[in-house]
Every structure is written in structure tokens, then in C-alpha cells.
Amino acid sequence: MADPTALLHLHVEQHRPMPLRGTLEAEAGELVALLGPSGAGKTSLLRCLAGLMRPERGTLRVGDELWLDTDAGVCWPPQRRRVGMVFQHYGLMPHLSALHNVALALLHLPPAQRQQQARRWLDQMRLTPAQMQRRPAELSGGQQQRVALARALARQPRLLLLDEPFSAVDAMHRQGLYDLLADLRRELVIPIVLVTHDLHEARQLADRLVIMDQGALLQSGTPAHIHRSPRNARVADLTGVRNRFHGVWLGPQDDADRAQRMGWLQWTLPEGQPTPLRLRVRDKDRLPTGQRVTWVVQGDGLKLxxxxxxxxxxxxxxxxxxxxxxxxxxxxxxxxxxxxxxLQALPGVELHLTRSGPLRQHLQPGQPLRVWLDCAWVHVMPIRQPG
Structure with missing residues (x-):
């Protein structure tokens, strides 16, 4: 069911030319990052939003405007949708100056106003007057992306789409673009959808992540929530959760467990052999006793x-x-x-630990450790049987 307060609501279903299914929503001023491997369908979803691809079946509403309803025969063309779009390789006209590239988005204004508005946007992107007169080849990658962002925002779009916008920019200038986008978001009151392969970038920029794989939207939530509680093992893989293990769900063992909504998890080796280690963790009352599971623990749940x-x-x-x-x-x-x-008691099982500052001294090859597993951070997921 659609969230009636969402400014952006998209639902798509299709099988060809590639599978695509799921629902995407965003609030005004919210940045949603689509994260997934190549071929997951992220750019295809962006093309549906921009009007560059019509899904087999779907609806798209932005504010009080219905841009797409395949059942009703509604499909607004791209030029009517007022979408700002920034591409990985900038998409600038090579023979025009930065100023004139931005002015292209303002053809609905008189010539004098175009120049004035283009300068205002480029100034907001922190380009100097001299840089505004240069052609794209005379600008750095970061400067070109600032011009592309100014052009996307110049028409005051209802929706801003960013398709891998920072991947072609060197790391030294990328952080400056992150900071610029964060500053702009204080003024923008439109939904922003970012496509990225970069997990660090998504966590740094996004209010919410949408995890995609093979055309399906697998999970949506804040970066912290998804990292701590991935919906399944595939989401855990895609979000870089390294401490993932196997087990069997034993469930509550007594009245105290049931009263406190706690259950027991038996740790197993990767090949499935049981071990003596049992963990008392939160019971969501969704798993039958004896269910084989995978479980994860975020780094915050492992202490020295x-x-x-x-x-x-x-x-x-x-x-x-x-x-x-x-x-x-x-x-x-x-x-x-x-x-x-x-782990000394569990052959073939490893812990991944990251530390900074003085605690690094405890992480030297050959050094023995006592690691405390905080069971409050354990998140259990059932293993789905094929068929």
C-alpha cells in the first residue's frame, strides 16, 4: 500500500527486457540511495522515473501529479516531468562554456535572464567567474560534475536523479562534491534518488538505502538499520556485513525466556556440524524450532x-x-x-575486527584475544530451502 504522505511513489512490475519489480518511495528533501551490483536494475529504475523507459506495468506519482499509470494509459514524456538528472560522465556539450551548458536548461527564459540564472547556479556550485567561461575539457572532473549538477537544478525540478555521479571523479575531489551535495540538501525540498555501487558513499550520503538485486527491491531502511538487521543473507552480502555465521534455532527453553521474548541459537560450523556454543538472543517468534539459520553481528557487538x-x-x-x-x-x-x-574453539570460523587509535595495538598477527560477543547485536535470518 502506498504511503499517502510520500512525495514520490513508484511501483513497477515487468519481466522484459529485464525483470524489475518493487516499490520505491521518498519524502520531500530525502535522499534515497539505490545500492546493488551491476545488472541489479538500478539504472533501469532511474529510467522509469525519468520517463526514458516505460515499464510493462506500474504507477508513478510525484506530489499531486500522476506521471505514470499503465492501467489507465497515462505516461508523461520526459520533457513534461521536470526531472533533473546527473550522469556519471557529466553529459555536457563539449563546444559550450560551463555558463552556456547551464543556460541550455533555461531556454524558457529570456536570454538575459538565462545568463543571470546560470551564473547564480554556478556560483552556488562554487565555480569562479573564470571557470564559468571554460569549456568542459578545460575543467577538472569535479568541476564538470558541478556544472552538470547546476544544469540539473536550474529548471527547479520536482525530482533529482543522480546516476553514479561521483564515480568518474578522483577521490581527492569526491569528498568536496559530497560536502556540496550535503549543503544543497539544506535548501532543496525535493526527493533525490542516487544510484551507486559504493557502499561507503551510500552510507555517507543517504537517509535511506534501497537494496536491489536481479531487478528486485530486496529491502529499504536507514543505513544503520539495514546494516544491523539485513532481511536475508543476500542483503548481508551486498551491504558488506562480514561477520556472518551459521546456526540452528532452538527457541525459548523456559518460562523466563518466553516472558522476556528470548530464544536460544546453537552455533554450527559452516558444514553444519553443531558446536557447544549456544547464544541467548531476541526471539521475534517467526522461526520454528530446528530451523537452520544464518546470523550476523555488527562490529559494535564485538568488544575486546x-x-x-x-x-x-x-x-x-x-x-x-x-x-x-x-x-x-x-x-x-x-x-x-x-x-x-x-576462533580457537570453532575450526574454520573467523571474526572480522576493525579498530582505530590505541586499540589497534591489540590486533597484531599471532596475538591471542578474548572477544566478547554482545548477544543484543545478533540478528537471525532463516535459510530458505530451494523449491
Whole structure:
């Protein structure tokens, strides 16, 4: 059911030329990032929004305007939709100056006003008067993308679409564009849809993520919610959740468990063999006893002794399970260390740990660790059986 308060509501269903199905909604001023691998259907969804592709079946409403309703025969052409679009490779006219590229979006205004408005937008993009007179080939990649963004916003669109807009810009200038977009969003009151492969970029910029794979919209939510509670193992893969394990759901074991809505999870090895480790975790009352599951824990749920202020031999904090491990690889990236530690009691099972500052000293190859697993951070997902 559509959210009546959403400014943007899109629902699509199609099988050809590629499968595409799901619902996308966004509020005024909200930035929604479509995240998924190549071929997931992200750009196809953007083309449906822009009017460049008509789905087999679907509806699209922006504010009080119905742009698409295939059942009713409604399909507004791109020029009527007032969509601003920014592409990966800028899409600028190479023979025109930055100023005249932006003025192309203002042909509905008298010539003098076009120049004035184009200058205003380029000034807002932090280009100098000299840069405004240069052709695209005389500008850096970051400057060209600022011109493309100015052109997209010049017509005051109802919807802004960004198709991998920063991937062709070098890392040094990319952060400046992130900051610029964050500043612009304080003034823009339109939905923004961003297509990206970059998980870090999506988390940094988006209010909400929509995870896509093979044409399907798998999950929608805030970056923090999806990272902590992916809907299934595929979403966990696509959102970079590294600490993912196997288990069997045992369910509540007594009245206290049932009263507190808690259940027990037996940790199993990757091949399915049971282990003595059992975890008491939140029970959502959705899993039958004996169900094989995968489960994940975010990095916040894995603590070292030093982080909890515990001395050797100290008792376990409430809700925490101690895991003895040995660091076998560590990568030092600036002031951050990414380490992989093998669990001593579980052959073939590894923990991925990332630490910065003084805690990095605990992550050296060969170093033994006691890692505390906070069961409040465990998220359990059923393994779907084929067929």
C-alpha cells in the first residue's frame, strides 16, 4: 500500500527486457540511495522515473501529479516531468562554456535572464567567474560534475536523479562534491534518488538505502538499520556485513525466556556440524524450532577486554559470550587496522575486527584475544530451502 504522505511513489512490475519489480518511495528533501551490483536494475529504475523507459506495468506519482499509470494509459514524456538528472560522465556539450551548458536548461527564459540564472547556479556550485567561461575539457572532473549538477537544478525540478555521479571523479575531489551535495540538501525540498555501487558513499550520503538485486527491491531502511538487521543473507552480502555465521534455532527453553521474548541459537560450523556454543538472543517468534539459520553481528557487538575495562579472568558481562581467538592477518590502513581472527574453539570460523587509535595495538598477527560477543547485536535470518 502506498504511503499517502510520500512525495514520490513508484511501483513497477515487468519481466522484459529485464525483470524489475518493487516499490520505491521518498519524502520531500530525502535522499534515497539505490545500492546493488551491476545488472541489479538500478539504472533501469532511474529510467522509469525519468520517463526514458516505460515499464510493462506500474504507477508513478510525484506530489499531486500522476506521471505514470499503465492501467489507465497515462505516461508523461520526459520533457513534461521536470526531472533533473546527473550522469556519471557529466553529459555536457563539449563546444559550450560551463555558463552556456547551464543556460541550455533555461531556454524558457529570456536570454538575459538565462545568463543571470546560470551564473547564480554556478556560483552556488562554487565555480569562479573564470571557470564559468571554460569549456568542459578545460575543467577538472569535479568541476564538470558541478556544472552538470547546476544544469540539473536550474529548471527547479520536482525530482533529482543522480546516476553514479561521483564515480568518474578522483577521490581527492569526491569528498568536496559530497560536502556540496550535503549543503544543497539544506535548501532543496525535493526527493533525490542516487544510484551507486559504493557502499561507503551510500552510507555517507543517504537517509535511506534501497537494496536491489536481479531487478528486485530486496529491502529499504536507514543505513544503520539495514546494516544491523539485513532481511536475508543476500542483503548481508551486498551491504558488506562480514561477520556472518551459521546456526540452528532452538527457541525459548523456559518460562523466563518466553516472558522476556528470548530464544536460544546453537552455533554450527559452516558444514553444519553443531558446536557447544549456544547464544541467548531476541526471539521475534517467526522461526520454528530446528530451523537452520544464518546470523550476523555488527562490529559494535564485538568488544575486546580493553573496551569493556575487564581484567584477565573477569566474569562475563550480562548478555555477553566470551570467544577466544588468535589474530592471523592484520591490514593497517592509515589510523585504522582491519584484522581477521580465528576462533580457537570453532575450526574454520573467523571474526572480522576493525579498530582505530590505541586499540589497534591489540590486533597484531599471532596475538591471542578474548572477544566478547554482545548477544543484543545478533540478528537471525532463516535459510530458505530451494523449491
Amino acid at each position: 577486554d580493553a573496551e569493556l575495562g575487564l581484567a584477565a579472568g573477569a566474569p562475563a558481562p550480562d548478555g555477553h559470550t566470551p570467544l577466544m581467538a588468535t589474530v592471523h592477518t592484520a591490514r593497517h590502513l592509515g589510523d585504522t587496522t582491519m584484522a581477521v581472527a580465528a
